[in-house]
Structures are given as structure tokens and as C-alpha cells.
Amino acid sequence: MxxxxxxxxxxxxxxxxxxxxxxxxxxxxxxxxxxxxxxxxxxxxxxxxxxxxxxxxxxxxxxxxxxxxxxxxxxxxxxxxxxxxxxxxxxxxxxxxxxxxxxxxPQRGPVDTTGPWTGFRAVSTSDHDGTYEEEYSCWPPAVCMILISLVEIVLFCYDAAEGNTQANGTIAKLFIYNPHKRQEAWRFITYMLVHVGVVHLLVNLLVQLFLGVPLEMVHRWWRVTLVYLAGVAAGSLATSLTDPKVYLAGASGGVYALIAAHVATIIMNWSEMEFAIIQLLVFLLLAAVDIGTAVYDRYWSHLNQNIGYVAHLAGALAGLLVGIGVLRNLEKRKWEKRLWWAAVLLYCSLMLAGILANIFWTARFQH
Incomplete structure (x- = not known):
């Protein structure tokens, strides 16, 4: 009854x-x-x-x-x-x-010592920690970053089969960001498919898979793709303005966008995540060490490298802003709505300025 x-x-x-x-x-x-x-x-x-x-x-x-x-x-x-x-x-x-x-x-509430589930933690009405972790799902499958990685591998192997692994093969010459061929606009995106050597390829593949797939499992493929491509585009636009003679190859702009996207999702879902502060510190430390190493190698060490660290920084900024704008926010608060508008407006303004500068600031690119 x-x-x-x-x-x-x-x-x-x-x-x-x-x-x-x-x-x-x-x-x-x-x-x-x-x-x-x-x-x-x-x-x-x-x-x-x-x-x-x-x-x-x-x-x-x-x-x-x-x-x-x-x-x-x-x-x-x-x-x-x-x-x-x-x-x-x-x-x-x-x-x-x-x-x-x-x-x-994951639960953090007081332990239930009276009900049928003795020893099981009851959920507090004010503590939502662990809610974000619930959202991980294998359906639909997180395949977008896997497919991008496979394309990068296939294109690299195509050039490698001809004996070219240093971004000097047929595919690389067509897709790399070449500052002398800036009018070929696709290069501002397709440079992400070109890699200089096996190590460069493997590092980018590992990082983007380990970071991108978990994001896809929560936020779905199209959001993560937007973040990734936003980082790639921002990296090339910023590099062409600050380092107009630098060739760009590799997915580092997109990879840094994924790192920053994790930071964005931690910020927007702070109360719903377990150990949010630890996750935030890990991602910030990872980015700081890599960018710091790139800057040191370029300006202070004796290594003959010309790493486009500006692409890393621009990709990270784009990933943070676009991540705040498009990634899922499990519980919207008033201040987060204001942050959303600020992030969207700032990203659109920076991208518009970057595109216009690349089109009309011709004196910057004269040789």
C-alpha cells in the first residue's frame, strides 16, 4: 500500500x-x-x-x-x-x-549512522563537491581528439615515407604557417597538423589526448573542438604579429587551449568539483614550467631553437576565455554569468583585432 x-x-x-x-x-x-x-x-x-x-x-x-x-x-x-x-x-x-x-x-557529508545504509555518507544540502565528476560519460564516445590525432599521425607518416620528418615534406609545406605566404589563410589553422620530428608529434599527441578526452567526456566533442581550434587560431594570429618571421608547426596552441580549458572548467564548477584547488595548481604549474622552459631556451640558453612561445600564451588565453564561454557550467551563479559575458566579449574583441591587424597592418610584415 x-x-x-x-x-x-x-x-x-x-x-x-x-x-x-x-x-x-x-x-x-x-x-x-x-x-x-x-x-x-x-x-x-x-x-x-x-x-x-x-x-x-x-x-x-x-x-x-x-x-x-x-x-x-x-x-x-x-x-x-x-x-x-x-x-x-x-x-x-x-x-x-x-x-x-x-x-x-564522491561524498563529503556526515556519515549516516542510523539509517539502513550505516556508514554511508549523506549528501549535504550545501556541499556539491563531486557533482562534476558524475558527469563523465563514455556516450557519446569521446572520439574528436582521437580523430584529430589520427589525422596528424597519417599526415606525418605520409611525409616520413618520403624521408621528410622535419616539417619539410609535401604535406608540411602545404599546411605549415609560412610568414611569406600569409595570404593563404588556411595556414593559420592547418599548421596544427604539421610536426617537426617524432618527439614533437608524440608530445603533442599525448598531451592533447590526456587533456582533451576527459573534457569531451563531460562537455561533449563540439565544445572541446571549439576550444581547441580557438587556441590554434589565436596562436597563429598572435605569433604573426609579435614574431612575423617565425614559421609555426605543431598543435601547441590547441594543446594550451585544452590546458586553459581545464582551468576554465575548474573556475566555473569550483563548488561542484573534488579537490578543485589541487587540480588548478597542477594545470597552472604544468603551463608555467613549459612556457618558462620555452622562453629560457630561446633567449638565454645556447640551444638553437626558435620556439613560438607566443602561440602557447595566446592559445592558453583563448582556451581560458572560450572555455568559460562554451564549456558546461553545472550550477550558474550571478558572478559566473558576469564572468561569461566578460570572457565572450574579450575573446571576440581580441580575435577581431588580431584578424584586422593581420589583414591591414602590412608594414609589420614587410621584409
């Missing part, structure tokens, strides 16, 4: 927060997104890597029979919540559900 079900569910959370919290878990279980959890879906989750095959089939049968109140063969949302709080299920399922839920939603 409805009254009995309501009595059996002791909710340690406020109603609105509870609905949101359990809805997220329910959607993790509902693999086909039909609003119901079937026996097959329940068994698949229990037998997944998180559970290490701990529960036999008869236990799954027991769970379904106890939780499926209307014998429909499915668990709707209300039945799912009742299952999570049903003391009869704790002995056969509680430990495993608690472990799974804790793995997908």
Missing part, C-alpha cells in the same frame, strides 16, 4: 536534494534511458567492474523480487529509491550499492 511504502523509505535528505541525488544514481543504472531499470540492466551493473562479480544470479533475483513492487519486471524511479532504503535488501545488496554509489558520486 502507498502508506506502507512511504513509511519504509526514510530519506536522510531534504526532498528536493534527495530527488536530485537519487535521480542521478537512477540514471546511471538506466543504461538505455527509458526511465526503467530492467533485470538485465540491474544484472549488468552488478556484474560490472565496480562490483568485481561479487553477486551471483540468485542474489540478483532476490533484489528484483523484493524491489519490483508491482511485478512489472522493471524498477521505476520510486521503486529504485525504495530499494535503496529498504532494510530487507541491505544484507544482500546494501554493501555493493553503497560502494558503487560512492564510486560515482
Amino acid at each position: 502507498p502508506g506502507q511504502r512511504e513509511t519504509a523509505v526514510s530519506m536522510p535528505l531534504t526532498p528536493s536534494r534527495s530527488d536530485l541525488y537519487w535521480r542521478r544514481i537512477f540514471e546511471k543504472y538506466d543504461k538505455d534511458k527509458d526511465g526503467r531499470i530492467s533485470y538485465v540492466e540491474l544484472k549488468e551493473i552488478i556484474n560490472s567492474r565496480e562490483y568485481e562479480h561479487d553477486l551471483p544470479d540468485n542474489v540478483v533475483d532476490k533484489i528484483m523480487s523484493l524491489a519490483d513492487r508491482d511485478n512489472s519486471g522493471y524498477l521505476d524511479f520510486n521503486e529504485f529509491v525504495a530499494m535503496m532504503h529498504n532494510p530487507d535488501l541491505k544484507a544482500v545488496f546494501g554493501h555493493f550499492v553503497a560502494r558503487y554509489v560512492h564510486s560515482i558520486i
